[in-house]
Amino acid sequence: MLGTIFLGIATPTEGGAMGAMAALIMGFARGRLNMTLLTQALASTTKLASFVMFIMIGATTFSLVFQAADGPKWVEHLLTGLPGGQVGFLIVVNVMIFFLAFFLDYFELSFIVVPLLGPVAEKMGIDLIWFGVLLAVNMQTSFMHPPFGFALFFLRSVAPDKQYVDKVTHKVIEPVTTMQIYKGAIPFVLIQLVMVGTLIAFPGIVTGALDKPVVVDMQKVGDQLQEQLNDAGGGYGADNPFGAPEGGEEGSASPDAPKDGSQPAPEAPSADTGYGSDDPAKALQDSLTPTPAAK
Structure with a gap:
């Protein structure tokens, strides 16, 4: 089932x-x-769902009271004033999350602590997606160390607590103690901490696959539009967005144009449309074409 989640199918x-x-x-x-x-x-499902719902209710109540007391401002001033800028902030936050995981499980950390850190990280210019992944990797250590290490409890529930005879080898297997489980989890906790350091040192591991935001330079857009308008006012050229005039190919003279090269008189407005041509593009082009001064 994890494969469908990792592949984005579910x-x-x-x-x-x-x-x-x-x-x-x-x-x-x-x-x-x-x-x-x-x-x-x-x-069991009802108990777990109720457990999560009560955590959400408590976290929401705490958040409302904390915001009413201007708590987020205190946290912001405290964390933004740390030495080292972003690096100092990340080190302090990850150390704090690691030790809080000894006493709070993943749900409490997600609903109570993370909402306090997110606005501060955003104000310091930290990518929130990368910051969320970093905290998630750090909070995974809460599954592997006491007293709320759920992974340790799961292993304790399936590990033998008494001697038994293996059915295949017919050897006597000694029981697995809780202390052995705790010691066996230490390498995995260290691996998680190494991953936290790797994400801090190489943020591109997370952000490299994200879509880059499209930045539109409005100054360039305005310059290009002005160039098109200037080209349109200078005659029918290759860059003319309105195309060639009716009645001939691009660059050829209209059959109705005077042979002496003088500017033809403008057509009278049509009674039904109010313009000299049924083609609105040509009408706009005619309005942009400068007329010579009368002699």
Whole structure:
């Protein structure tokens, strides 16, 4: 299911729904799907959803009270005044997130801490997409160290806590202690920290694949428009946006033009349109063509 999310085929919500459906199909195929198992799964899902909803309610309440007390301004003044500019800000924030992850899990950090840091990062000119990925990589360490390391709890639930005889090798397997699990997670936590440093040193890993914003230079647009208008006023040329005049090819004289080269008299306005020609482009071209002064 993670592959569909990484490839952009499904959203995380859709990926979770696919995983739940796959679990139901596998349980039914193996004959282990019954009402007891369904009731247990629904109860666990309800508890987790309620847990997340209450965190969101608490985070929203905290955010409203914090904003009413001008807390974001205090945080902004505190973090923008750090020495080192953007680098100093990133180092302090990541160290703070790492230690907060010992006491807060991913949800609390996402709903309470990140909204306080986002506006400050934006004001300091930091790309918010890259900043979000950086914090997400850092917050992943909360899954792998106590006391709220969910990955450690998952491993503890499946690791043997008593001696048992392996059915294949017929050897006695010693139980896995909780301290062994904690020690085994240390290399993975270090890998996460190395990734945090790598993202800070090479932000192009994240931003390189993003679409660059299109910058329109209005001065150049105005200059090009002025050049086109000047070319249109100078006659029918290759750069003339209105094309050749009616009645002949580009550069050829009109059959109705006087042979002595004088300017023909303008046509009388049409009774139904109010212009001398039914072609609006030609009418605009005629209005832009300068007429010689009367002798």
